[in-house]
Amino acid sequence: MLNSTHNVENPIFQKNFFNDFQAIIKKTGGAKDPQGKPIQIKEFSKCDFRTIFEHYEKLRAEKKAMSAAEKKAAKAEKDAAEAPYMYCMWDGRKQKVGNFRVEPPALFRGRGEHPKTGTVKTRVMPEQITINIGKDAPVPAPPEGHRWKEVRHDQEGTWLAMWQENVNGNYKYVMLAANSDVKGQSDYKKFEKARELKKHIDRIRKDYKKGLKDELMVNRQRATAVYLIDQFALRAGNEKGEDEADTVGCCSLKFEHVTLKPPNTVVFDFLGKDSIRYYDEVEVDPQVFKNLKIFKKPPKKEGDEIFDRLTTSALNKHLSSYMPGLTAKVFRTYNASYTMATLLKKMSATGTTPEKVKQYNDANREVAILCNHKRTVAAGHADQMEKLSDRIKGLQYQKWRIKQMILALDPKIKKKKGAAYFELDEDLDMEWIKEHQAFLAEELRQKIRKKFDKENEKRAADGEKEMKAKELEERLKAADELEAKYKRENKTKKVEAEGRGPTVEKFEGQISKIDQRIENMLLQAEDKENNKEVALGTSKLNYIDPRLTVVFSKKFNVPIEKFFSKTMREKFDWAIKSVDEDWEF
DNA sequence: CTAAGGACTTGGCATGAGCCGT
DNA sequence: ACGGCTCATGCCAAGTCCTTAG
Numbered sequence: 001m002l003n004s005t006h007n008v009e010n011p012i013f014q015k016n017f018f019n020d021f022q023a024i025i026k027k028t029g030g031a032k033d034p035q036g037k038p039i040q041i042k043e044f045s046k047c048d049f050r051t052i053f054e055h056y057e058k059l060r061a062e063k064k065a066m067s068a069a070e071k072k073a074a075k076a077e078k079d080a081a082e083a084p085y086m087y088c089m090w091d092g093r094k095q096k097v098g099n100f101r102v103e104p105p106a107l108f109r110g111r112g113e114h115p116k117t118g119t120v121k122t123r124v125m126p127e128q129i130t131i132n133i134g135k136d137a138p139v140p141a142p143p144e145g146h147r148w149k150e151v152r153h154d155q156e157g158t159w160l161a162m163w164q165e166n167v168n169g170n171y172k173y174v175m176l177a178a179n180s181d182v183k184g185q186s187d188y189k190k191f192e193k194a195r196e197l198k199k200h201i202d203r204i205r206k207d208y209k210k211g212l213k214d215e216l217m218v219n220r221q222r223a224t225a226v227y228l229i230d231q232f233a234l235r236a237g238n239e240k241g242e243d244e245a246d247t248v249g250c251c252s253l254k255f256e257h258v259t260l261k262p263p264n265t266v267v268f269d270f271l272g273k274d275s276i277r278y279y280d281e282v283e284v285d286p287q288v289f290k291n292l293k294i295f296k297k298p299p300k301k302e303g304d305e306i307f308d309r310l311t312t313s314a315l316n317k318h319l320s321s322y323m324p325g326l327t328a329k330v331f332r333t334y335n336a337s338y339t340m341a342t343l344l345k346k347m348s349a350t351g352t353t354p355e356k357v358k359q360y361n362d363a364n365r366e367v368a369i370l371c372n373h374k375r376t377v378a379a380g381h382a383d384q385m386e387k388l389s390d391r392i393k394g395l396q397y398q399k400w401r402i403k404q405m406i407l408a409l410d411p412k413i414k415k416k417k418g419a420a421y422f423e424l425d426e427d428l429d430m431e432w433i434k435e436h437q438a439f440l441a442e443e444l445r446q447k448i449r450k451k452f453d454k455e456n457e458k459r460a461a462d463g464e465k466e467m468k469a470k471e472l473e474e475r476l477k478a479a480d481e482l483e484a485k486y487k488r489e490n491k492t493k494k495v496e497a498e499g500r501g502p503t504v505e506k507f508e509g510q511i512s513k514i515d516q517r518i519e520n521m522l523l524q525a526e527d528k529e530n531n532k533e534v535a536l537g538t539s540k541l542n543y544i545d546p547r548l549t550v551v552f553s554k555k556f557n558v559p560i561e562k563f564f565s566k567t568m569r570e571k572f573d574w575a576i577k578s579v580d581e582d583w584e585f
Numbered sequence: 586c587t588a589a590g591g592a593c594t595t596g597g598c599a600t601g602a603g604c605c606g607t
Numbered sequence: 608a609c610g611g612c613t614c615a616t617g618c619c620a621a622g623t624c625c626t627t628a629g
Binding site: 098099101103106108109110111114165168170172235236237238240244245247249272273274275312313316327328329384537565566567568 | 612614615616617618619620621622623624625
C-alpha cells in the first residue's frame with residue numbers, strides 16, 4: 001500500500017499505524033540492526049518500507065507474466081482448494097456460501113475522516129471464531145493444533161461463522177450468498193413490506209402534516225423528521241461514537257447541516273453514509289420551514305443537534321404503530337421502487353433495444369439520485385469522453401466519404417437526394433479532418449509494422465529467412481498513398497469509389513450501418529456523461545423491486561440480461577419467475 | 586430511558602475476467 | 608488472436624434496527 005499516498009500521507013493514518021507497528025515490534029522481540037544489535041524505532045518518517053512494497057510488486061509482476069496456461073492452472077488449483085467451502089447444506093438443501101474466507105490481516109483504512117485509519121487489523125485465529133451449525137452435523141475441524149472459540153446450534157440466526165474484528169470491535173459474519181433461499185426470501189419480504197406501505201402512506205402523510213403543528217416539541221420534531229425521510233429519502237441517522245467518522249442522517253442532523261433561505265428553501269449540506277456528501281437545495285412545506293427555524297433557534301449553535309428530542313428508536317417505534325415492521329428505511333425502499341414504477345409506467349414501448357435500455361437506465365438514474373448514490377468521477381473520464389467523441393466524428397467522416405463515392409458513381413443523385421445530404425457534418429471542420437487523416441495514416445503504418453514483425457517472427461520460428469527492411473518500406477508506401485489520396489480529396493472535394501464492384505446500393509447499406517453505430521455511440525456518450533458521478537448499481541441491487549424490471553423486460557420485449565448480470569439474475573430468481581407483465585408494485 | 590450487544594442490509598471502490606473492436 | 612477497456616464481482620466498511628442489560 002505504499003503507493004496509496006492518499007492514506008500514507010494522512011497524519012492520523014501514520015500515527016495509528018506507527019503505534020501499532022511499534023507495539024508489534026516490541027512484542028515480537030524488538031528491532032535489530034544488520035549486525036544484530038537491538039535498536040529503537042522512534043520515528044515513522046525515518047522508516048523505509050519500500051523493500052516490502054517492492055516484494056509485493058515483484059509477486060504481482062510474476063503473476064502478470066504467467067503464460068495463459070500457467071494462469072489457467074493456477075486458477076484451477078485455487079478453485080479446487082476453495083471447492084469444499086463454497087456450499088453448505090441448509091435444511092437439507094445445498095446453498096451457496098457468500099464470504100467463506102476470513103478477512104486477512106491488513107491496515108484498516110475506513111472511509112472519510114476515520115479516527116482509526118491506519119490501525120493494524122490483526123489476523124483472526126480459530127480461537128476467535130464461533131461456528132454455528134446444525135446439532136447433528138459434523139463440526140468442521142479447526143486448523144491443526146487449534147480449536148474454535150465456540151460451537152453453537154442457533155436455529156434463528158442465518159450465519160455460519162462469526163468473529164469480532166479488533167479495530168472497532170465489529171462483528172463479522174459468514175453468511176449465505178445473495179442467491180440462496182434465505183437471502184431471497186428476506187429480499188422478497190423486504191419489498192413486500194415496502195409495498196404494504198402503499199396502503200398506509202396517505203394516512204401517514206396526513207398525520208405528519210398535522211403533526212408539524214403539534215404543541216409538543218417532541219411530536220413536532222418527529223413529524224418533521226418523517227417528512228424529510230419521506231420527501232428526500234434521508235436515512236434514519238443513528239447516533240455515532242467518538243471513534244467513528246463524523247457522518248449524519250436525518251435524526252442526527254446538526255445545526256450547520258441545514259441552511260434556511262426564506263421563504264421556504266432549505267439547503268442540506270452534510271456527510272452521510274460512507275462520508276458521501278449530501279447536497280441539495282429544496283423547497284419545503286412552509287410549516288417544515290418554520291419548524292426547522294424553531295429547531296435551530298438560539299441558544300442552539302453549531303455542533304448541536306436539530307432534532308434534539310428525537311432518537312431513531314423513538315421514530316421507528318412511532319412508525320411501527322402505523323404498520324408492523326415499518327421503519328425509516330422502508331421509506332427509502334418504498335419511494336425508490338415507487339419512483340421507478342411511475343417512471344416505467346410512463347414509458348412508450350417504441351424504439352430500438354438500446355433506446356429502451358437507455359430509457360430504463362434514465363429511470364434507474366433518477367432513483368439513484370433520489371437515494372444520493374454517488375461515485376467519484378473516474379480518473380480518465382474527460383479523456384474517455386474526448387475519445388468517444390473522436391470516434392463518433394470519425395464515423396461521420398467515413399460516412400461523408402461514402403456519400404461522395406456515391407456521387408462519384410452517379411452525380412445525378414445529388415439532385416434527387418438534395419445537396420444537404422452530401423454536406424459535411426457541422427461538427428467536422430477541415431482542421432479536425434486533417435488531424436484525423438494523419439491519425440488514420442499513422443494507424444495504418446502501425447498496423448503494417450506490426451504485421452511485418454509478426455510475419456518475420458513466424459519465419460524465424462519456421463527457420464525461414466526474415467524479410468528485409470526494404471520490404472517494410474515498400475509496404476509502408478500504402479500509408480503514403482493513403483495520405484496522398486486524402487490530400488487529393490481535400491483539394492478536389494471528390495472521393496473516388498472504393499471497393500470491389502461498388503454500387504450505390506452497397507454504399508447506402510454501409511451508410512445505414514454507420515448511422516446505426518453513430519446512434520448507439522451517441523446514446524452511449526450521453527449515458528456516460530450523465531452517469532459520471534451517479535452510481536446506478538446500489539439502487540438496482542437494493543432499492544428497486546426487481547419485479548418492476550422483470551415486468552418492463554417482458555412488456556417491452558427486452559431480454560432481462562440487458563438489465564441484470566448473471567449474479568443479479570441468480571439473486572433475483574424469485575422475482576424473475578414470479579411475475580407476468582400485469583404485475584404492479 | 587440509555588448503552589451495549591448482535592445480526593442483518595446497504596455502500597463505494599479496487600480489481601480482474603471477459604468482451605469488443607480491430 | 609490480441610490488447611484495451613468495460614463492467615461484473617468481491618471485499619469489507621458502514622449503516623439500520625432489534626434485543627438485552629442496567
